[in-house]
Amino acid sequence: MDVTPDEPAVVLDDVTKTYRLGQPIDALSSVSLSIPRGSYTAIMGPSGSGKSTLMNLVGCLDRPTEGRVLVDGRDVAGMSDRERTTLRGRTIGFVFQTFNLMPRLSALENVALPLVFQGVRRRERRARARELLDRVGLAERADHRPNQLSGGQRQRVAIARALVADPAIVLADEPTGNLDTATGSDVLALFEALYGEGRTVILVTHERDVAEHAERIVHVVDGELEGIEAVTGARRKA
Amino acid sequence: MNPREALSMSLRAIRGHPLRSSLTALGVLIGVAAVIVFVILGASLQAAVIGEVGGEDAERIYVWNGPEDAQGPPGAGARAVFTEDDIDRLRAIDGVDGVAPYASVSANGFEHEGDTIAGGDAVATGPDYFTDDAIAEGRAFESGENEVVLTPLAAAGFEEDVAVGDRMTVTFEDGSEAEMTVVGILEDSGPRSPFDGFGEGARVYMPADPIHRTTAENATGGEQRVYPYVVVTADSPENVEAVTSAVRTYLEDESDASEALPGTFGVEIQTNEDLLEQVNGLLATLTGFITGIALISLLVGSIGIANVMLVSVTERTREIGIMKTVGAQKRDVLQLFLTEAAILGLLGAAAGAAVGFAGGYVATRILEFPFVAPLEWALVAVVTGVLVGALAGLYPAWNAARTDPIEALRYE
Incomplete structure (x- = not known):
């Protein structure tokens, strides 16, 4: 984790994303946003608001139609597919609502998977993956396959995987959406810990309860930034 | 990605x-096995035919018209x-x-120790037809004598096995009999x-004199036996070429045969080498044709792979999306x-090679060919x-590679 304190983790500068499905549709129009390093930000909005598009841009999965997207100080707009993939693998840790684990791989192998594509040696990969499984409290489940794990355990494996490449930014898309309240709280506690150790955490959600775990909430409606709300003091559900 | 990683994940x-x-x-197994079986059969058939035509008969020159x-x-x-x-x-x-003349003689029957075998061809030829090491027991017949030489199959064809010194009676087409x-x-x-x-056969060889009865007038006006074929043996393989050309010159320009042949007929001469070449050419064509058919089944096998891989890519769309998202x-x-x-492909081909060689071996055993395995x-x-x-x-892999991770993660 290279931290340059004065440089934001993510900057969106007048970003527009247009999809051409028959008629051009602006999923995002002229959005500008800066997410500081080490911050805990929730992106909130109803479905269809453009928050998924925003997440795809921040996660280097997509390129803006117009404007600049700087991730870890680098402009995604001008990058080739290959450069974006590399940046994504090293800088962003993804956590999804549906966990997205590889069904045939064990928990340990799932956690180690990103390192395979970075050419890290097997022994080192496994050591690092074991360390992270231990951190999320699943050391003894290392050899289980996803279908042998509960939903909460799967999401913790996914979080361990998101952290394995030591990313600057953890990007979570409705991470508690498929979990009951208790396991959801455990998962949110893990994000809180990550925030506590100085990592940038971005949480995409449509639930206010969940969003209020962040230090600020970015509201997206109809492809536009509606406002940024600071969550302070007693209201924060840390 | 490290090839070993790719291998382990693919496995x-x-x-x-x-x-x-x-x-x-x-x-793929069936395709490869079929190709190998046919290649083995081709090579073995070739070996069998060459073995029969005889690589040893390099001094022989065959003449007909x-x-x-x-x-x-x-x-x-x-x-x-x-x-x-x-x-x-x-x-x-x-x-x-x-030099040995050669003609077929039709017979109505062969009798030995009271057991008669009806019909069949005999060969009227000369003692020079047999090379020294061709005769296992006894000797070649002499011209002018009522003597026969038999192949082992012919000797074993009667109720009592025929031995050297036995007598047999041959009945010819015209009803005449000869004690041989x-x-x-x-x-x-x-x-x-x-x-x-x-191929192997029950063959009976008899001296052209006195058995062969077809005659014609020769250049000097006398009646003589005439033959459709002649087998010339050179004294060494090196002389075959020179002898062949001398034989051709004589037969085409000076012989009684050249007088008797109608204008559209010519003298044909073939050495053993020519024959081998011709047979090899024929067999190569045949083997190539059959192997070509076998290759089609290999093509079908490869379409099977393409098909399964396409299904597999579709099925694993989500996994591909996950891999790409995390940096693949x-x-x-x-x-x-x-x-x-x-x-x-490798598994199919390796197993196919094993099955093909085993199948080729069994097939050559059944057909009684020598087993030739082109390893x-x-x-x-x-x-x-x-x-x-x-x-x-x-194509399926390329499809997988260009999968958009955003779409792929949405795929159910």
């Missing part, structure tokens, strides 16, 4: 669908035109060791010239699926398998 994917993977590999543009096996369409005088003149050519003494039994029952045909490059995904396809084909098969697999996997 895992293949093991994830054991039945599907086996059936896919089976397609036929229509100038005739196509066909040696001897086809020949007329009885070579006279006794022609045979004597050929015998006098430098480098000639022996068996003087020799040959080493094997194979053909001794292309005029004998192919296009070429990583390409490599994974190509490796998987190549492994399927380089095992390597060809394995390389082909990998290539076929990789080639068939190319």
Whole structure:
């Protein structure tokens, strides 16, 4: 984790994303946003608001139609597919609502998977993956396959995987959406810990309860930034 | 991605669908096995035919006649035109060791110790027809004597096995009979010239004098026996070429045969080497044709791989999306699926090579051919398998590689 304190983790500068499905549709129009390093930000909005598009841009999965997207100080707009993939693998840790684990791989192998594509040696990969499984409290489940794990355990494996490449930014898309309240709280506690150790955490959600775990909430409606709300003091559900 | 990683992940994917993977590999297996069986059969058939035509008979020159543009096996369409005088003149050519006339004689029956075998052909020829080591027991017959030489199959054809010194009675087409003494039994029952045909057989050889009855007038006005075929033996393989050309010159320009042949007929001469070349050419064409058909089944096998890989890519769309999201490059995904396809091809080809060699061995045993295993084909098969697999996997793998991770993660 290279931290340059004065440089934001993510900057969106007048970003527009247009999809051409028959008629051009602006999923995002002229959005500008800066997410500081080490911050805990929730992106909130109803479905269809453009928050998924925003997440795809921040996660280097997509390129803006117009404007600049700087991730870890680098402009995604001008990058080739290959450069974006590399940046994504090293800088962003993804956590999804549906966990997205590889069904045939064990928990340990799932956690180690990103390192395979970075050419890290097997022994080192496994050591690092074991360390992270231990951190999320699943050391003894290392050899289980996803279908042998509960939903909460799967999401913790996914979080361990998101952290394995030591990313600057953890990007979570409705991470508690498929979990009951208790396991959801455990998962949110893990994000809180990550925030506590100085990592940038971005949480995409449509639930206010969940969003209020962040230090600020970015509201997206109809492809536009509606406002940024600071969550302070007693209201924060840390 | 490290090739070892790709290999281990691909193997895992293949093991994830054991039945599907086996059936896919089976397609390639059948193709490769079929190709190898036919290649082995071709090579073995060739060896069998060459063994029969005889690599040892390098000094032999076969002479017959036929229509100038005739196509066909040696001897086809020949007329009885070579006279006794022609045979004597050929015998006098430098480098000639022996000359034997050759004609078929139809017989109504052969009788030995009260057991009669009805019908069949006998051969009227001369003592020079047999090489020294061709006779296992006894000797060659002498011209002018009522003597016969038999192949082992002919000797074993009667109720009582025929032995050298036994007597047998031959009944000819015109009803006349001749009492013959068996003087020799040959080493094997194979053909001794292309005029004998192919394969093992019960053959009976008798001296042209007195058995052969077809005659014609020769140049000096006398009646002489005439034959459709002549077998010339040179005194060494090196002399075959010179002898062949002297034989041709004599027969075409000076012989009684040249007088007797109609204008559209010519003298045909073939050495053993010519014959081998011709047979080899024919067999190569045949083997190529059958192998070509077998290659089609290999093509079908490769389509099977392509099909399964396409299904597999679709099925694993989500997994591909996950891999790309966590940092897999296009070429990583390409490599994974190509490796998987190549492994399927390799497994099929390796098993196919084993099955093919085993099948080829069994087939040659059943057909009683010598077993010739072109081992380089095992390597060809394995390389082909990998290539076929990789080639068939190319399009599906490319499809996988260009999958958009956003779409793929949304895929259910």
